[in-house]
Every structure is written in structure tokens, then in C-alpha cells.
Amino acid sequence: MKIQILTIFPEVCRGVLQASILKRAGDKGLAHLEAVDLRQWTSDAHRTVDDAPYGGGPGMVMKIDPIARALTDLRSPSSKVILMSPQGRKFSDAAARDLSTESDLIFLCGHYEGIDQRVADHLIDDEISIGDYVLTSGVLPALVITDAIVRLLPGVLGDEHSAQQDSFAHGLLDHPHYTRPADYNGWKVPDVLLSGNHAAIEAWRHERALEATRQRRPDLLERSS
Numbered sequence: 001m002k003i004q005i006l007t008i009f010p011e012v013c014r015g016v017l018q019a020s021i022l023k024r025a026g027d028k029g030l031a032h033l034e035a036v037d038l039r040q041w042t043s044d045a046h047r048t049v050d051d052a053p054y055g056g057g058p059g060m061v062m063k064i065d066p067i068a069r070a071l072t073d074l075r076s077p078s079s080k081v082i083l084m085s086p087q088g089r090k091f092s093d094a095a096a097r098d099l100s101t102e103s104d105l106i107f108l109c110g111h112y113e114g115i116d117q118r119v120a121d122h123l124i125d126d127e128i129s130i131g132d133y134v135l136t137s138g139v140l141p142a143l144v145i146t147d148a149i150v151r152l153l154p155g156v157l158g159d160e161h162s163a164q165q166d167s168f169a170h171g172l173l174d175h176p177h178y179t180r181p182a183d184y185n186g187w188k189v190p191d192v193l194l195s196g197n198h199a200a201i202e203a204w205r206h207e208r209a210l211e212a213t214r215q216r217r218p219d220l221l222e223r224s225s
């Protein structure tokens, strides 16, 4: 799978893409992850990517021209171009699983107050938000989505089962985890986990996951039933 993040802040992306599991996925050849500088497709001395809004008002708007030229060069018949935008459909575990089956993704990141509407109307395949809070650009959302997708690719996580077993796939929050020591200043690990009784441990974990979900995220239970 190839993922390209098209942005005026490529160096921010490169830092994240060069760390941890994302770096390992790239090094192992399981994903080609790349930050691409939108200013490569400007042609003036100031490398301008934005301009004042028609109709007036504060802030700047990203111009269509550098974006259109960049996409002409980057896109292939198999690529899916996704605009990161507060107006997009909301990202989720299900969306990550859908996107992980694509071969070629291009995340277009906005900056400033917005992007010329003709980009969304004519140049993209999908428009995604990561949630109802205002960020300063689409760069962090593109990295969030890249991270969520790449960890689902076969071979990326050490244990093949860990992405499958992950909480949102079942619609439940995770159960608590403990490691040594069994008693830390009087804060004890639940006895059942030390019992060696695997059936009892599984039952306890399921009960604790259900309880946590009921208390904190009852919306997840409504959705799965």
C-alpha cells in the first residue's frame, strides 16, 4: 500500500512517519509512506499556495491551482484522493478497515481557514474529519488516519492477532491489564489473574470489559446489539 500526504508541512509528517511502528512498516516494505510538499507545484517566486477569500472576510483560502497540478502528477488509476476537512464524514474503526484495503491513498491536507470549494467539488474521491473539534490544519488528522490504517496491514504488528482482537472490533472497551509486582504499596492485582485458571480469567476479562463499556461508553453497546 502507498500513502502520500500532500501538505505544506511535509517535515512535520516526516518526523511522525520516521518513528516507531510506521517506520518499521516502511522499512519492511509493507507500506510506502511519503510526505509530499505542495509548494513543489507553485510557480511564483513566493511559492504561493493561498489567497484572500472572494466575498471578503478574515483569513486565507488555499488556491485550487497548485493542488490540481499536484494531483495530476500524483494520482494513478488506482488512487483514492481523500480531503482532510472539518466538513468530512467522521473517521472510525470501520472506516480504517475499509481504507486498509486500498492500494494507493493520497491525503490532501488543508491549512488556513479553508480550501477553494472547487477542490472538494471536482478533484477528490472522499472527504474525512477525525471528530468535532477544531485543529489548525489537516496534517494531524492525516497522520492519525495513516497510523490507524497501517497498523491493520498484515505483518505490521508483531502479533498477527492483535489488530483483530482490538477493542473497537468487538464493540467493547478493553479489560484492565496488570504486570509485576502483584502488590504495589498495598495496591493488589486481582487474585483471579494469579490463579492460573484460564477459563476464570477469560470470564473475568469479559465481565470487566462489559462493565467498563456500560459505565463509560454505553453508545458502543447500543451499536453492537
Ligand code: 9D3
Pocket (backbone or CB within 6 Å): 084, 085, 086, 109, 110, 111, 112, 113, 114, 128, 129, 130, 131, 132, 133, 134, 135, 136, 137, 138, 139, 141
Ligand atoms: C470557521 C470554520 N472552521 C471550520 C470548523 C474553519 C476551519 C478551521 C480549522 C477550517 C479548517 C481548519 C483546519 N482543520 C482541518 O483541516 C481538519 C480537521 C479539524 O479541524 N478537526 C477534525 N478533523 C479535521 S480533518 C481536517
